[in-house]
Amino acid sequence: MKSHFRFTNYSSYFLVVEIQSIILFMGLSALAVVTKYQSPINAYRLFKITPIFFLIIWIIESNNFQNDFYTKTILVGLCFSVMGDFLLLYPSQFKSGLFSFLIGHVWYILGFISTGWKFPFLPTSLILILSIGMILKIYPNVGKLRIPVLIYISIIACMGISALGRLEAFQSTPSMLGALGATLFMISDGVLGWNKFKKPFPLAEAIILTTYYLGQWMIALSTLY
Template sequence: MREESTVKSRILAAVGATGVMAFLLIIERERYELRMGAKAVPLLCLLLWLWPPRGAYPRWIFAGLVLSLIGDLLLEIGPEQFLPGLFAFLLAHVAYAAAYLSVTRIPSVMRGLPFLLLAVGAGVFLWPGLGGLAWPVMAYIAVICTMTWRSWAMLGASGLGPRDQWAALAGALMFAASDLLLAIRLFVQPVPGSGYAVMLLYWTGQLCIALSARRPQYSSSPAPDMAV
């Protein structure tokens, strides 16, 4: 059974990596249907890798990946689908935050402070270029910063093992960095070649988040100073 699982993982990893390379090769092409097909492959492989999700934490992560896939496809259709795509990704972050809250609901206010400052700073920085998208983007920033905060709040909690906690935090941070870079490209100043960095950060972040839910290792005792 373990050998069969290993073979499945290797096949999915190879197919997913092929999808990543194919998308990066055609990222500048105007044929959106080609980009959609290649872009869907990595997340489809992650979904198959996690199937079937067992337990509250893996199910919320699985839901977040499904919503991210929907967002990916909507954004590739064209500018007219930007808001629906943004909403799909907002719901994906809600699902990830719910997963992290299923591990611990300790407020960890001090850990939330950097992300509050990040949300305010990003909002002020992006606001002049947002136009009619100002409030939807502000809502999205608030949700993704909340999701990232909750991933950090898990560290040291008893609901999930240290390896999986760190994987979730790394994934959340890379997802946030990808979105920030994308927002700069869309609303502030186009950066040559930034599309490659956006997608590599995004896919690596999703992989780390999926890793945290693949076979969660549950810890039995929280660190004593983690309830701040």
């Protein structure tokens, strides 16, 4: 009875900590969106990278990740994402930021396929159609970035397919979270590409940041179950 009581208390404490962590992450993400529109650039630069830093610390504190290859790959991917976030704050570093995110996606792919995988036919078909459509729409406007953009779209499509293939294989909570996160990440990058190279629109940044942070949060959360 005593040990059951201790276990219950520990579980309740863990749940409270997780809820507090989620609220804090959502608050930091909201500040990034708000400062993008209403604050000096330095405030936005701070809050843009803070949420992903928080996710990295959250995973390290919540996991015994030393022997977990999947968690390690997600952590490395998040580290490259932080680097990409920082570099993209400076327009002259766009290619470097793109490359950092590309490497991050490669690490996510390694994680998603590391525990097993099954080819997701319908999702793959849809992702390929949307990716080709995006390339055809924005390609005339990307100038010297044609090859980097083509490679990046191909890699993020592979990242989405790998996450959905993991879901196809396992139908588990972690695989579902990873797949949802990857899907939101693809949506974020799709809107970013459209806004930058095709047709800018006022709510683009809010959509890009919201889907990006939610996507990264779900991918991070997939390591905790």
